[in-house]
Amino acid sequence: MSQSAIVSRVWSFANVLRDDGVGYGDYLEQITYLxxxxxxxxxxxxxxxxQIDFPRLKDVEGNExxxxxxCDWETLRSKRGAELEAFYGQLLRTLATEPGMLGQIFVKSQNKIQDPAKLLKVINMIDEQEWSLLDADxxxxxxEGLLEKNAEDTKSGAGQYFTPRPLIRAMVACLQPEPMKTIIDPACGTGGFFLAAYDFVVREHKLDRAEKQFLKNDTFYGNEIVASTRRLCLMNMFLHNIGEIDGEPSISPNDALISDDGSRYDCVLANPPFGKKSSVTITNEAGEQERQDLTYNRQDFWATTSNKQLNFLQHIRTLLKTNGKAAVVLxxxxxxxxxxxxTVRKQLLESTDLHTILRLPTGIFYAHGVKANVLFFDNKPAAREPWTKEVWIYDYRxxxxxxxxxxxxxxxxxxxFIDCYKSGNRSARQEDPxxxxxxxxxxxxxxxxxxxxxxxxLRDESLTDLENLPEPDVLAEEIIESLEAALEGFRSVVSELGD
Structure with missing residues (x-):
C-alpha cells in the first residue's frame, strides 16, 4: 500500500469516530498509542x-x-467487546507508570474511543501493516501527514504547534546542520525542526558508525510543556529513527523559560508559540480562578518582561555555544x-551577529493573524564592538x-532566498533590492x-495596480489575516489597560 493510501486509510476512520464525539486530536492520540x-x-x-519487558496490569496503587x-499488543488484539474496552483503559493507565520512552508516550493517556467495535476496527487497521519493515522516511x-491533517482542524487549535514544513526545510537548508553537532528547540511542538535537520544531515553527509549513533541518540533536545503535543513529538521522532524505544526521551516537559540549566548547543531551530504574553492561572482569595502575567526574573536576560516572544529570544541566545547558530520564527x-x-534588539545586535531577516507572507500558518519573520544570528564571545555589521533582509511578504x-x-x-543566503560563504552575497x-x-x-x-x-502593487489584484479567495484570506492581526493588537492594548 502506498504512503498516501495509508495516510488516507488511517485518517478516513477519523470521520466515522467524529460522529461519536471523538475529535481529530483525540483520534491522533489513540493512533499514537496503538x-x-x-x-x-x-x-x-x-x-x-x-528485549522489552511489558508489565502486567497494575492496581490503583501501581502494583503489578x-x-x-x-500489557502488550498480542493481548490487546485478542480482546473483544466490553472486555477489550476495559483492558485498553487499564493498559493505558499501567503503561503510563513505566520508565523511559514507554511511560512518556502513555503519560496522562485515556481511552477516547468508547465503542469497542470501532476500537477493534482501529486496532485491526494498525495490525494490517508491518510498520517496522517500512523505511523511516x-x-x-x-x-507527518496525520499531524498536518490534524493541524488543518482549526477548532482544535493544533495548528499553533505546526510550523509549515517548507519553511522549516528552508531554515535548515540555510543553517546546514552538521554531524556530531547538537540541536535544540525550546518549544518543539510536534518536532518538525528535528526531522528536517535529521533528514538534511543524512542526505548531505556520509556518516560513519559513531556519527550515526550520535545523530540517533545525542543530537536533538527540546522542551514541550503541552503533554499531548509532547507525546506526538516523541512518536514523530521515534518513527523517524530518532531515539530508542527503551531509552530516556530528550524532550523535557518543563517550561524552558523558567531557568538556565547551563547546557549549551551548537544550533537552535525554533518557532516559539504565538501570543505575546506568558501567563499563569491562579486561585484568588475569593476562590475564583484568574490569569496573571508571568514574568521570568533571570539574571542572564537583558530585559525583564512578560512578553513571551522576547523571553524566548533571550533564552535562545543563552542556549547557544560561542559561535552557535540560530534560526527563529518571531x-x-x-x-x-x-x-x-x-533593549533586546540592541543587545542582540551587539552580542551576536544578526545577519539575516526573512519577512514571511501571511496565509502560511494555520493560526490566523500571524505576521512573522525568521531571524538568523550567530552567537559570539564578549567584545567591545558590536558583532553585527550588516543585516540582510529578504522581503517575501x-x-x-x-x-x-x-x-x-x-x-x-x-x-x-536560500540561494541568496549563501550558506558558508555569506561574503559572496549580492544585493537585489x-x-x-x-x-x-x-x-x-x-x-x-x-x-x-x-x-x-518594495512598493505594494495592490495599492496602485487595481487590474492585478489577487484572486477573490486570496484577497478574502488576506483580509481575514489582517483583521485577525488587528484583533490580536487590540487584545494586547486591552490587556495593557487592564494591567
Whole structure:
C-alpha cells in the first residue's frame, strides 16, 4: 500500500469516530498509542529480537497484578467487546507508570474511543501493516501527514504547534546542520525542526558508525510543556529513527523559560508559540480562578518582561555555544516594539551577529493573524564592538499571496532566498533590492527610531495596480489575516489597560 493510501486509510476512520464525539486530536492520540504498541511488539520479534519487558496490569496503587494480563499488543488484539474496552483503559493507565520512552508516550493517556467495535476496527487497521519493515522516511511521512491533517482542524487549535514544513526545510537548508553537532528547540511542538535537520544531515553527509549513533541518540533536545503535543513529538521522532524505544526521551516537559540549566548547543531551530504574553492561572482569595502575567526574573536576560516572544529570544541566545547558530520564527512586534523590545534588539545586535531577516507572507500558518519573520544570528564571545555589521533582509511578504489550500507555501517558493543566503560563504552575497534582497548597515539600523528592524522598501502593487489584484479567495484570506492581526493588537492594548 502506498504512503498516501495509508495516510488516507488511517485518517478516513477519523470521520466515522467524529460522529461519536471523538475529535481529530483525540483520534491522533489513540493512533499514537496503538501504533507505538504495535511497533514495540514487532521489535521483540525476529530479525530485531529486542528485549522489552511489558508489565502486567497494575492496581490503583501501581502494583503489578500476579494474575493480570500482560500489557502488550498480542493481548490487546485478542480482546473483544466490553472486555477489550476495559483492558485498553487499564493498559493505558499501567503503561503510563513505566520508565523511559514507554511511560512518556502513555503519560496522562485515556481511552477516547468508547465503542469497542470501532476500537477493534482501529486496532485491526494498525495490525494490517508491518510498520517496522517500512523505511523511516516513509513511516515519518505517514505520521507527518496525520499531524498536518490534524493541524488543518482549526477548532482544535493544533495548528499553533505546526510550523509549515517548507519553511522549516528552508531554515535548515540555510543553517546546514552538521554531524556530531547538537540541536535544540525550546518549544518543539510536534518536532518538525528535528526531522528536517535529521533528514538534511543524512542526505548531505556520509556518516560513519559513531556519527550515526550520535545523530540517533545525542543530537536533538527540546522542551514541550503541552503533554499531548509532547507525546506526538516523541512518536514523530521515534518513527523517524530518532531515539530508542527503551531509552530516556530528550524532550523535557518543563517550561524552558523558567531557568538556565547551563547546557549549551551548537544550533537552535525554533518557532516559539504565538501570543505575546506568558501567563499563569491562579486561585484568588475569593476562590475564583484568574490569569496573571508571568514574568521570568533571570539574571542572564537583558530585559525583564512578560512578553513571551522576547523571553524566548533571550533564552535562545543563552542556549547557544560561542559561535552557535540560530534560526527563529518571531512575530512582527519583536522587530519594532519599544521598551523591553528595544533593549533586546540592541543587545542582540551587539552580542551576536544578526545577519539575516526573512519577512514571511501571511496565509502560511494555520493560526490566523500571524505576521512573522525568521531571524538568523550567530552567537559570539564578549567584545567591545558590536558583532553585527550588516543585516540582510529578504522581503517575501510584499506582493506575495499564499493561502493554506489553493496556494500553500512550497520549498521552491523560498529557493531564491536560500540561494541568496549563501550558506558558508555569506561574503559572496549580492544585493537585489527589486527582488526583495537588500542589506542595511549597523549604523543605519541603530539610527532608526527604537532600533526598528521592521524594514521594507518594495512598493505594494495592490495599492496602485487595481487590474492585478489577487484572486477573490486570496484577497478574502488576506483580509481575514489582517483583521485577525488587528484583533490580536487590540487584545494586547486591552490587556495593557487592564494591567
Amino acid at each position: 501504533l507505538f504498541l504495535k511497533m514495540a511488539d514487532e521489535l521483540t520479534k525476529p530479525p530485531y529480537g529486542k 497484578l500476579a494474575d493480570g494480563d500482560v 516513509v513511516k515519518g511521512e505517514i505520521y 512575530p512582527d512586534n519583536v522587530l519594532f516594539e519599544g521598551g523591553a523590545g528595544e 510584499t506582493n506575495v499571496h499564499h493561502t493554506l489550500k489553493k496556494r500553500p507555501l512550497k520549498l521552491e517558493d523560498l529557493q531564491y 527589486e527582488a526583495g534582497w537588500k542589506k542595511f548597515t549597523y549604523e543605519e539600523i541603530i539610527a532608526r527610531d527604537k532600533t526598528n528592524l521592521d524594514i521594507f522598501w
